[in-house]
Amino acid sequence: MQAHQSQRQDAGIRRHEAWHTLDAEEVLEALQTGRGGLDQAQIAPRLERFGENRQRPVAQRSGLRRLISQFDNLLIQLLIVAAVITAVLGHFLDAGVIAAVVLINGVIGFIQEGRAEQALAAIRGLLAPQATVRRDNRRQTIDASQLVPGDMVILEPGSKISADIRLVTTRGLAIDESALTGESVPASKSVEPVSAEASIGDRRCMAYAGTLVTRGEGAGVVVETADATALGEVTAMLSSVESVTTPLLRDLARLGKRLAAIILGAGAFTALAGILVHGFSVVEMFLAAVALIVAAIPEGLPAIVTITLALGVQRLARRKAIVRRLPAVETLGAVSVICSDKTGTLTLNEMAVRAVLLGDGLHRVDDKTLALEAARAQEPAPASVVDALSRAVVLCSDADVHANSEGQVRVSGDPMEVALLHFAKAQDVELRALRSAHPRVDGLPFDSTHRLMATLHGTDDGEGQVLMVKGAPEAVVPRCKQVLGVDGTEPLDEAAWHRQAEAMAADGLRLLAIARQTAPGGVDLDDPSRIDGLTLIGLVGIIDPPREEAIAAVKTCHEAGMRVKMITGDHAVTAAAIGRQLGIGDDERGITGEALEAMDDEALSRCAAQHSVFARVSPRVKLRLVQALQSQGEVVAMTGDGVNDAPALKRSDVGVAMGHGGTDAAREAAEIVLADDNFATIEAAVHEGRVIYDNIVKSIAFLLPTNAAQALLLVVAVLAGWMLPITPAQILWVNMITAVTLALSLAFEPPEDDVMARAPRSPSAPLIPRVILVRILIVAVCMVAGTLALFARELADGRPLAEARTLAVNTLVLFEIWFLFSSRRLHTGILNTSGLTGNARVWLAIAIIVAAQLVFTYLPPMQVIFETQPLGPGAWLLAIVVSLPIILVAEGHKWLMRRRSQAR
Numbered sequence: 088m089q090a091h092q093s094q095r096q097d098a099g100i101r102r103h104e105a106w107h108t109l110d111a112e113e114v115l116e117a118l119q120t121g122r123g124g125l126d127q128a129q130i131a132p133r134l135e136r137f138g139e140n141r142q143r144p145v146a147q148r149s150g151l152r153r154l155i156s157q158f159d160n161l162l163i164q165l166l167i168v169a170a171v172i173t174a175v176l177g178h179f180l181d182a183g184v185i186a187a188v189v190l191i192n193g194v195i196g197f198i199q200e201g202r203a204e205q206a207l208a209a210i211r212g213l214l215a216p217q218a219t220v221r222r223d224n225r226r227q228t229i230d231a232s233q234l235v236p237g238d239m240v241i242l243e244p245g246s247k248i249s250a251d252i253r254l255v256t257t258r259g260l261a262i263d264e265s266a267l268t269g270e271s272v273p274a275s276k277s278v279e280p281v282s283a284e285a286s287i288g289d290r291r292c293m294a295y296a297g298t299l300v301t302r303g304e305g306a307g308v309v310v311e312t313a314d315a316t317a318l319g320e321v322t323a324m325l326s327s328v329e330s331v332t333t334p335l336l337r338d339l340a341r342l343g344k345r346l347a348a349i350i351l352g353a354g355a356f357t358a359l360a361g362i363l364v365h366g367f368s369v370v371e372m373f374l375a376a377v378a379l380i381v382a383a384i385p386e387g388l389p390a391i392v393t394i395t396l397a398l399g400v401q402r403l404a405r406r407k408a409i410v411r412r413l414p415a416v417e418t419l420g421a422v423s424v425i426c427s428d429k430t431g432t433l434t435l436n437e438m439a440v441r442a443v444l445l446g447d448g449l450h451r452v453d454d455k456t457l458a459l460e461a462a463r464a465q466e467p468a469p470a471s472v473v474d475a476l477s478r479a480v481v482l483c484s485d486a487d488v489h490a491n492s493e494g495q496v497r498v499s500g501d502p503m504e505v506a507l508l509h510f511a512k513a514q515d516v517e518l519r520a521l522r523s524a525h526p527r528v529d530g531l532p533f534d535s536t537h538r539l540m541a542t543l544h545g546t547d548d549g550e551g552q553v554l555m556v557k558g559a560p561e562a563v564v565p566r567c568k569q570v571l572g573v574d575g576t577e578p579l580d581e582a583a584w585h586r587q588a589e590a591m592a593a594d595g596l597r598l599l600a601i602a603r604q605t606a607p608g609g610v611d612l613d614d615p616s617r618i619d620g621l622t623l624i625g626l627v628g629i630i631d632p633p634r635e636e637a638i639a640a641v642k643t644c645h646e647a648g649m650r651v652k653m654i655t656g657d658h659a660v661t662a663a664a665i666g667r668q669l670g671i672g673d674d675e676r677g678i679t680g681e682a683l684e685a686m687d688d689e690a691l692s693r694c695a696a697q698h699s700v701f702a703r704v705s706p707r708v709k710l711r712l713v714q715a716l717q718s719q720g721e722v723v724a725m726t727g728d729g730v731n732d733a734p735a736l737k738r739s740d741v742g743v744a745m746g747h748g749g750t751d752a753a754r755e756a757a758e759i760v761l762a763d764d765n766f767a768t769i770e771a772a773v774h775e776g777r778v779i780y781d782n783i784v785k786s787i788a789f790l791l792p793t794n795a796a797q798a799l800l801l802v803v804a805v806l807a808g809w810m811l812p813i814t815p816a817q818i819l820w821v822n823m824i825t826a827v828t829l830a831l832s833l834a835f836e837p838p839e840d841d842v843m844a845r846a847p848r849s850p851s852a853p854l855i856p857r858v859i860l861v862r863i864l865i866v867a868v869c870m871v872a873g874t875l876a877l878f879a880r881e882l883a884d885g886r887p888l889a890e891a892r893t894l895a896v897n898t899l900v901l902f903e904i905w906f907l908f909s910s911r912r913l914h915t916g917i918l919n920t921s922g923l924t925g926n927a928r929v930w931l932a933i934a935i936i937v938a939a940q941l942v943f944t945y946l947p948p949m950q951v952i953f954e955t956q957p958l959g960p961g962a963w964l965l966a967i968v969v970s971l972p973i974i975l976v977a978e979g980h981k982w983l984m985r986r987r988s989q990a991r
Contacts, residue, residue: 106310107290108283111255114308120237122255122306124221133235140234140250140312158189172377189389218249221306238309242300251316252294252307254278259303259532259540261501262294265430266729267317268656268703272438272502272597273301277535286680286703287317288656291535297730302485302501303532321706324734335417335783338854339392342787350383353798357805365808375805378815382797382822385790390827392783395834399779407762408772409746415758417783418741419776422649422724423847424716426709426735429655429662431745431764432726433641433669434631438506442596442628444587445472446572454632457513469573476624477511479601481521483542483555484508485532488518503597506629528552529612537615538562546605554604556618560588560626563600567623571603576622588626593675595664596628630661633668640770641670648846649773652699653677654709656731659702672699680704683712691715709735722850726761726769728753743769778838780848781913786830787855789910792863793826793903796870800895803875810888812878812895816953820943825900825936829907832932836911837925859913862980869976870902873969881962890956893944894966897958900940901970904933909977914985916978 106114115121119129158164167189174182218231221239231249234240240252242260254260254276261273268274268288277291287295294300294307296316313319354376361367361375396413403410410416430436443450443459447469450459459473486500486508498508498518512518525544533540539558546553556563564584569576588598602621604610611617641651651671655662659676666672677700683691684705692715701712709725713735716723725732725739733756736742742757745764754760761768800812813821855863874895881891907929908917916922943949945957 105283106251106253107281107285107293109253109280111253111278111292111308114253114310115255118237118308118310120239120308122221122239123224124239125223125235125237127223129237130222130233130235133237134233137235137312137315139232141232219243219246234309234312236309236312240307240309242294242305242307244300244302244304246300248294248296248298248300250296250309251311253310254292254294254305254307256307257303257305257534259534260300260305261302261533263299263301264288264295265656266297267295267321267731268729270656275533275535276303276305279536284681286705288703318730321730321733324706324710335392335414335780335854337850342854346384350380350798353383353802354379357802361805364806367805372805374815375801375811378811378818379798379801381815382801382813382818383794385787385794385822385826388787388790391786391790391830391834394831395779395783395786398834399775403759403772403775406771406775407765407768408775409760409762410758411760412758415741416776417780418722419724419759419773420778420780421722421848421850422741422773422776424650424652424721425644425724425726425769425773426652426654426713426716426739427726427766427769428728428732428745429653429657429665430631431728432761432766433637433653433671434633434665436631436764438502438597438629438631440506440510440627441630441632442591442594443473443476444584444591444626444628445469445476446570446577446625447472449587449591452510457510471573472571472624473514474516475571475603476601476627477514477516478521479555479603479624480504480507480557480627481511481516481518482525482527482544483540483557483601485540488522503599503629507599507627510627525553529610531612531615531618533558539615539618541610541612541615541618543606543610543612552606552610554606554610554618554621556602556604556621557599560585560598560600563602563621564588564623566619567600567602567621570623571625579623584623584626591626591628592660593664594628594630595661595668596630597661599627599629601625601627630665633665634765634767636765636767638669640767643770643843644773645670647773647843650699652695652701654701654704654712654725654735656704656729657702659700662702663700666700674698674700677702680708683708688715692718695719706731706734710738713739720850722847724769724773726766727757728764732756743772774838774843777842777845778836781839781842782834782836784854784859785833785836785910785913788859788863788913789830789833789903789907790826791855792866792870792906793821793899795863795867796874796899796902797821799867799871800874803871809879810882812875813892813899814954817892817896817955820953821896821899821903824939825903828936828939829903829932832907832926832928833910835926835928839912839915858984862977865980866902866906866973866977869973870899873902873973874898877965877969887956889954890958893955894958894962896955897940897944897963898966898970900936901966902973904936905971905973906977907933909974909981912981914981916981918974918978 109117158167167186170182170186170189216231217228218234219226219228219241220234221227221241226241234250239255240250242248242252248262255278257276257278260276262276263273264270264287270288274288275291276294280292281290287293296318314323357379358372358376361372362369367375393413396416399416400410400413403416427433439454440452440457441454442452452459484500484504484507486498486504488498488508498505508518527542527544529543531539531541537558539556539562541554541556543552543554556566564581567579567581570579591598601624603624604621644651653662653666653669653671655677659679662677663672663674666674666677678694678698680701680703683694683701686694688711691711695712695715696719704712709732713723713725717740723739724741724743725735726743726745727733727736728745730753732744732753736744736753736756741759743759743761744753744757746754746760746762759772797813797818804811877898878891878895881894882888908922911917911922911926911929943953944955949955
């Protein structure tokens with residue numbers, strides 16, 4: 088943003104682009120309003136000039152356009168043309184099957200995309216329906232859509248803020264801005280202006296639309312409404328962000344173009360050769376070309392891919408990952424960089440006391456029991472000091488203590504205060520009893536100006552009062568004259584305490600100093616400057632600790648060749664400390680959003696590659712980080728839970744939103760939603776994604792030899808001047824019934840041993856690697872040779888053409904059955920126990936196909952439809968003998984490739 092020198096006239100109001108840099112009185116003057124609010128006469132002109140406080144709906148594609156876009160694929164279009172031509176030629180059954188496959192895939196894509204386009208509506212729903220304002224010097228509740236610049240809004244606990252507001256009064260005001268900034272702790276607010284360069288999370292004098300008041304009270308003047316708010320900027324950014332096509336869709340598109348070119352070329356060549364060399368008629372060759380197109384196109388491939396992805400969706404759902412777009416399942420397997428939010432994903436999103444600094448030294452706090460460990464020489468923490476500290480944090484707190492229906496004590500309120508009360512309870516302090524025995528007499532709420540909170544209570548003997556104080560060490564320690572020790576008070580070495588506080592802060596701990604003062608005559612809390620002469624009890628270090636399973640998951644990701652980067656709205660030192668604990672980077676502090684904002688695209692790209700922890704990052708910079716990584720060829724998964732994350736979630740290759748603590752906007756912009764908000768689930772999803780990709784490649788590598796063999800059969804037959812070995816109807820039977828059924832069993836293949844030991848595949852890598860492509864061609868040639876040999880033998884023996892074709896089809900299917908076993912592993916051998924077992928569905932699919940082929944061969948109605956004739960036992964035995972060696976051919980190729988790889 089530019090500094091506030093940039094001004095313009097709007098309906099007589101001076102507008103600024105950096106309200107946080109102006110004094111409150113300057114803001115009121117610029118907006119021609121006062122602390123009593125606007126006059127009623129000022130409302131209508133401003134509503135006319137600025138419009139209602141609603142975010143403008145973004146134009147969306149019509150349902151028809153979304154449906155048509157599903158067929159924007161060359162392979163699909165070629166299938167449509169084949170279906171039309173087949174129908175024109177009177178083959179309505181064939182045409183109907185092809186059309187059904189095309190339509191089913193189009194409808195699935197249409198439904199999935201419709202869900203994704205709800206993201207903007209979810210953001211608009213974040214605005215509060217009502218607002219409390221002061222107009223004509225009196226308090227009123229109005230529809231939030233009627234707010235205009237200059238309105239004076241009253242803020243109270245629980246208020247959902249409906250516009251961007253410059254605060255003019257605050258009293259202990261704190262606002263949860265996590266949805267907009269990612270900051271895990273409510274931000275304390277004040278009225279003092281800040282620098283023009285301050286990020287949203289550091290603008291203490293501002294309150295933004297879409298955030299929530301958690302404590303305290305205040306009032307502020309509306310400075311921006313509707314699309315001009317910070318929330319509106321995110322909405323506009325989200326509407327302009329283009330989703331990235333998944334690697335699988337890109338690979339399938341490339342495969343489709345290559346297949347289309349090969350198929351059309353082969354069809355034209357075959358037709359011309361038949362006409363020119365053998366004198367076949369144009370109509371005969373046209374039908375042959377159509378048959379070749381139908382034979383070469385793997386009609387079952389879209390169905391196989393869709394079903395494999397859908398099965399992956401079900402498996403991921405059982406692992407707490409809910410998939411909103413099918414292709415995202417596979418994309419997980421290609422992820423090379425994971426950009427993760429910190430709070431709640433890598434951490435527990437529960438503040439906890441982890442260290443206490445007392446007069447005798449630093450005590451670590453046990454993660455589970457919250458007991459204090461010895462500071463030095465195995466000496467336990469002094470009980471009297473720990474008890475004094477625990478009593479102070481219970482009394483000097485606004486967190487609520489209550490009992491549930493089962494009589495158990497529960498606490499709620501500010502996360503840091505809740506953490507302190509849990510710590511006190513672990514030290515055997517009875518929270519409710521202590522508060523009942525020492526009710527609060529007076530109090531000073533926490534304020535970002537004096538940076539401390541103070542409460543006044545009666546003493547145990549009832550003769551005086553005791554002042555309890557907690558706050559930032561730099562605000563509390565200078566007010567202390569002594570420190571509490573085991574034998575009473577001791578002189579305070581302020582410099583030494585500050586050094587130790589800096590060391591604790593470097594570990595990412597948020598520090599609170601706890602102090603007290605016995606005051607026989609009471610204390611005037613109206614003037615915070617009079618709070619002095621305190622006795623320091625100690626410093627408490629609080630942190631949102633990393634998840635244990637997240638630490639292990641990050642390690643697994645690194646071993647799998649993926650880099651993990653933390654992008655958070657938290658402070659740079661805290662973020663870096665958590666990163667070090669998780670194994671993400673080793674920097675002393677994270678790279679800040681301000682530093683990133685100042686970089687050009689080239690510098691940002693270098694920074695994104697070299698560093699792993701980014702703090703206080705704005706939505707725009709998050710988006711730029713994702714784009715910078717993608718420009719380097721990375722496949723990026725982005726996690727997030729707030730509105731601020733939505734543009735980056737949408738732009739990333741895989742957007743992963745939090746289902747438990749996330750906003751609707753984040754969930755609608757993402758492809759995957761985590762039901763447990765746990766980074767370890769992402770690692771599990773990546774594992775599943777790699778398995779799914781492997782199984783899709785296995786299915787394609789299984790389908791293509793059959794299609795190639797069928798096409799080559801037709802080409803060879805035409806060039807040789809023979810009758811077609813298989814008819815178009817028989818081709819569709821093989822493609823849509825036998826091949827799809829057998830290939831579908833590969834979707835259930837268990838993971839191979841090295842699935843998480845490989846590096847992520849390159850986005851530019853072909854869907855079918857060269858080594859597997861060679862195997863496909865070798866297998867296809869073997870299928871053609873064996874099938875044609877039996878077809879020619881049958882004709883030479885004087886068998887009817889229908890019987891010869893029946894044997895040719897069954898031989899081709901038997902080739903598929905044997906090749907299915909080899910297809911279960913891409914590179915390793917299957918001639919062992921695990922290769923023949925481990926997937927019962929392979930055997931089930933084979934049993935179904937054997938039964939189907941018997942029906943195809945012997946059932947009279949099928950003989951009429953597909954022009955088949957019964958086969959004798961000798962023909963079946965011959966077909967088995969000819970087709971079975973295909974296993975040895977495929978496995979021999981694998982063995983040879985492994986030997987070459989080892990030699991290299």
